[in-house]
Amino acid sequence: MEKLHLEQLYNFRDFGGYETTDGRRLKKGVLYRSDELSHLTKKDRQTLQKLNIKTVIDYRSLKERYGNENKDFGQKKTFYLTPIADIAALASAEYGEIDMEDQSKLTPDLVEFLMIKQNQTFVTDPHCKMVYKSMIEIYLNPDNGKIVQHCRGGKDRTGYGVALLQGLLGVAKKDILKDYLLTNLYKKEKNQQSLEKIQEETGNSSLVKAISYFKKADTRFLGAALNYIEEYYQSIENYAKRELSITEKHIQYLKERYLESNEKDKNE
Template sequence: MHRFALPFAALFLLPACQEAAAPAAQEEALSPVAANEIALADERRVLDLEGGVNFRDLGGYMTGDGRVTKWETVYRSGSPADLTEADFEELKRRGIRTVCDFRTNEERQSEPNRFAAANSEIEYWTRDYAMDAGDLMSALGGDDAGPEKSRAAMIGFYRELPGQHVESYRQMFRYLAEGRTPLAFNCSAGKDRAGMGAALLLTLLGVPRETVVADYALSDDIVDYRAELEESAAANPSYAALAQLPWETVEPLVASDPAYIESAFAALEERYGSVDDFIEQELGVTGQMKAKIVAHLTTAS
């Protein structure tokens, strides 16, 4: 079980020692951002799976209007390839009925989703596509290669990420509007394509931007991506090549830097006016669909 130290905001939930301080403490505890700082550290956040990668529950977050996202309703994760039989049983217990796999054809072929394949009752959605990571890979070479160049490349990559995966996010929102939950969506590392999907969903639900960014950045606290890279190098030529490079140069590519998701939001706001407008115009989420998603995925606090 992954566990985190409670953030400073948790102190606001402690009984006030002085009567005069009580109203301020109660007000702080009820604010969505403060409540969500505590929710981020909830032990239910990260699933205790033997072979799960960054497998997380999106429940427990307070929205701007005081509703709370439901637990055991929507999950985000990385590759499901190493899930064990015990993990299968836990996911069955949670009743997952829909899986959106955002990975490429090649990724799914090399690391199949055995959980979805073994459960015929699960709606397993994928799409046929290949991903070009040429710009990111080119950032790793040249005389100026280093962490600054790699980080700049990732910021640029994120500016295009939502538009590159419109079809995936559109389908996820369709399923959610239809109430096909519990639903899990994944990519390979569970931080980029899945991280963007989670950010879009939480934004639609009205979760404060600070929390959306914090949920995105949580991957760095959950996964040791350096160890994952080294363990995968023997079987994956791309990982093997990365493992030979200085870690300082590679690290920005596997990080969940808040600047990355912020750059995606900034690009959407420049092009569409707001993230919500992108969701409506490009992902096809109508006002009626949004109301259904909010009803399916949140509850009164």
């Protein structure tokens, strides 16, 4: 799907269209991911309203949402799912929001370590498992209609949630990572402006590089989660069955709902 031209939304996209390992394809126009939906202009709301999204999954913490609630664009339901994601929240924060003491400790190596650890936490932490199990269950309920899932930057918490869903639908790892990396394209200008401002204010190139690791999608980060799943469970399907209580019947239903039919594929 072509990128929507939105004024105050930088990482919104349809994550359908990818081919699956069995030769089918994710439907377009039903699966969306985004950064936070709290700064939408009137024009943005009108643009989103045309998509007829019924349900929002918001991974942001209560602290992140306070005074910063999503704007109304016609959605009917919002599910607040909060994984243990202090690092992801820090990664999506603006520089001025980061505590001075934390700033002084940030190095590129530390941030790289923290981002890898955060993604592994999504996989292994019991509370995170509960959160992402709930996410999948939202997609299993047809009453929820078209769904958008988002966090603050639309990269880490959302990136992992989308990766799980795409994996269950049969999208190959290379395409899951390809979709994740689109954040770098969509937020390139915004991130560049932010990093230039930090360089001007601090003159600290090491700090700028460290914060750039927070802001960018890096295959080492989401890859840490996917590699862990591969190593210990062989596949996302096996992981979801063993750790999230998702059944084969659930997976087949997701495929029926979100994959184009074979008949349609043959006609195209």
